[in-house]
Amino acid sequence: MAVLLLWLLAGLVTPSFLTLGQVRNVVQVAAFLGVVSLGQTVALLVGGIDLSVGGVVTLTNILATSLMVGQDSRIAVAVGVSLLAAVAVGSINGLVVALLRVTPLIATLGMNAILFGAALFYTGGAPNGGASPGFAVLGQGHLLGVPASTLCWLATAFVLAVALRRSLFGRWLYATGANPVAAHLMGVPVRAVLVTSYVLSSLLAALGGLLLTSYIGNPSLGIGEEFLLTSIAAAVVGGTALSGGVGGVLGTVGGALFITEANSFTTIAHLATGAQYIAQGAIIAASVLIYSWLSPGGASSSLQP
Amino acid sequence: MSTHDSMLPRRAMLGLGLAATAAAALPLRSARADANVIANATIAASPQMTSGQRFKKSGKLRIGFSNGFSGNTWRTECLASLRQEAANRPDIADLIVVDGQGSITKQVNDIGDLVTQQVDAILCIANSATAVVPALRRATREGIATVPFNLPVEGEDWCAYVGTDPTKKGRMLGTYLRDALNGKGNIVALGGLPGNSYTAACWAGTQETLGSGIKVLAFAPASWQEDKAKIIMADWLTAYPNIDGVWADGGMDSAGAVEAMLAAGRKLVPVTGDDYNGILKLHAKQQASQPDFKIGLVSEPTWESVIALRTALDLLAGKDVPKQQTIVPQLITDANSTTYIKSNLPDGVYVDTTLSDAELAKLFR
CATH class of the missing domain: 3.40.50.2300 (Response regulator)
Known part of the structure; x- marks a missing residue:
């Protein structure tokens, strides 16, 4: 609802915001943040947080471009290695949090630094390579007028939403996030759930990184930084609590769309650079406030994947 | 000039306010590249x-x-x-x-x-x-x-x-863009990291030289990143039906802007930037089919x-x-771009360099 409201409001200020082309722009670009935020939502729901998503996006971008080197025949290798790397990163995050009991904030922040360092080390600061023409379709192509990246995002969100709502794992995830001790007593394999959640988070960050790589085609060492906090913002704007166990995937889809919309709106409206940032921040903060007012009982209105 | 620089200015500097000075070329030192x-x-x-x-x-x-x-x-x-x-x-x-x-x-x-x-x-x-x-x-x-x-x-x-001197660089970019548009038209502008002093000085220099016939539709910071520039430019392309030129103080920004114009099926227009190889390669690739695509690049x-x-x-x-x-x-334009472009090296190379092509290839392995 907030998404539509902002769109309408933006349309009143700058009519071009309501054109089909602009809507298409926003949903295409929102897909990158959207997919990364889906992973962040899983990490938040299980009671953790994943600050390594930025590092995963950067590493994915570097790995994918350097392995693909512009050739369609190498797409499978590039995508495969990127996803495997993400599984490895997520497993380590999960094990450090679940077994060594390191606070998720610190564990994943440390991982984020390690990943950026790894990307720097791997490239020597001079990245080479690029996406192939076939791979570029994913981020730049359209199917029946809808951007391919948007379709990937929505499909992923749908599958994840169903999985969290219908599967046993989904119930375990919410139970663990709400109260890990109680979940353990009920027989939930808390550690396995934690590790799986961090793997999912990393995998989705890598998928977002692949979409972004496809959109831009080039390696860039700074590409993932912005996702670290905006992915959390998207989840929280969408109603997921930082305390775990509360929230859902579909809200995050709206949250990512909302944040991208806000950025896009401030770009188009005639605002000075400083004002653009102030407006973006104010819109996001206001949306969370309004959301908490509208939802009766706040945290108790849980379970809405 | 400014007292608080952005955390990560890529390669920026302030205007020095130097008085006109005698140019002193350094002596030739070796036979290296x-x-x-x-x-x-x-x-x-x-x-x-x-x-x-x-x-x-x-x-x-x-x-x-x-x-x-x-x-x-x-x-x-x-x-x-x-x-x-x-x-x-x-x-x-x-x-x-x-x-x-x-x-x-x-x-x-x-x-x-x-x-x-x-x-x-x-x-x-x-x-x-x-x-x-x-x-x-x-x-x-x-x-x-x-x-x-x-x-x-x-x-x-x-x-x-x-x-x-970024102010002087800005004047070079502004003069180029004004001349490329024959003194008349709408432009959009892409800067570097938000609030960095390099972009501020460069843009100030440009504004001195654009003239009254050039209208600035919008300005936004794109952090010298292709992905950010492409996303911003895509928004602008739907908001503004007539964009006659793109100002940027970095070549990654201009490359992202050109990518957005291509994705939207729009006619390419004159752009400015720096000596980023990616924008030179894009220009070389599109030049034949896009006669209005001109580049004015000032190196760092x-x-x-x-x-x-x-x-x-x-x-x-x-x-x-x-x-x-x-x-x-160096001012790199359509007239001399072939002497600067490094077609066989990655986009990320900055071409105003003392490194030979072989050394660059090794660096960007």
Whole structure:
């Protein structure tokens, strides 16, 4: 609802915001943040947080471009290695949090630094390579007028939403996030759930990184930084609590769309650079406030994947 | 000018407000690949000099370089040129490179560490124009030759500064864009990191020269990143049906803007930027089918580090050096782009470099 409201409001200020082309722009670009935020939502729901998503996006971008080197025949290798790397990163995050009991904030922040360092080390600061023409379709192509990246995002969100709502794992995830001790007593394999959640988070960050790589085609060492906090913002704007166990995937889809919309709106409206940032921040903060007012009982209105 | 620089200005510097100065080209030093690049460049020296008497050292020299951060290709090439120059100087025993990792505090500590290690000279690309001032002052007082470069440092408590003048660069870009549009049309502008002083000075210089016939539709910071620039430009293309030119102070921004125009099926227009190989390659690829696609690029020499090192070594030899040296950048347009483009090297290469193509290929392996 907030998404539509902002769109309408933006349309009143700058009519071009309501054109089909602009809507298409926003949903295409929102897909990158959207997919990364889906992973962040899983990490938040299980009671953790994943600050390594930025590092995963950067590493994915570097790995994918350097392995693909512009050739369609190498797409499978590039995508495969990127996803495997993400599984490895997520497993380590999960094990450090679940077994060594390191606070998720610190564990994943440390991982984020390690990943950026790894990307720097791997490239020597001079990245080479690029996406192939076939791979570029994913981020730049359209199917029946809808951007391919948007379709990937929505499909992923749908599958994840169903999985969290219908599967046993989904119930375990919410139970663990709400109260890990109680979940353990009920027989939930808390550690396995934690590790799986961090793997999912990393995998989705890598998928977002692949979409972004496809959109831009080039390696860039700074590409993932912005996702670290905006992915959390998207989840929280969408109603997921930082305390775990509360929230859902579909809200995050709206949250990512909302944040991208806000950025896009401030770009188009005639605002000075400083004002653009102030407006973006104010819109996001206001949306969370309004959301908490509208939802009766706040945290108790849980379970809405 | 500004007192609070952005955390991570990629390669920025302030306007120096230099008076018109006599151009002093450096002597040709060797037959290496860099010889022509540097010898053909114009480097303006300030009339004010720093005496080398106090810094004179004998024997093997130890040089420290406090890099504000690493991780973009400009800095990578800059450091590679510095290492190459140092390796070619038998009087240098050690080049100690420390990385501030984008942190203002870490860089201040780094400089302190170099002083403790009693290096003979400190080169520095500052993360903040103000925060490193006390650290450099202390080093200079202890007899260490201090040469900040690329990004300016406030005050005069350092020995010598080497860089370009972003206001003048902005004037070059503005003049180019005005002429390319015959003095009339709508433009959009893409800057670097939000609030950085380099973009501010560059844009100010441009605005002096655009003239009344050019209307600026919008300005936004794209952080010198292709993905950000492409996303912003896509928004603008739907908002503004008539965009006749794109101003950018970085080639990554202009490349992203061109990608967005191509994706939207729009006719390409004149763009500005810097010596990023990616924009040169895009131009070469689209030139034939897009006659209005013109480029006006002003370089930021990646070999500023070499001049900074030579200046430090002059001081350590007891010679007087100019307080400020301003390198006049290269203007790359459709007329001369073929002499700069490196078609067989990655997009990320900055082409105003002392590194040979083979050395660049090895660096971007």
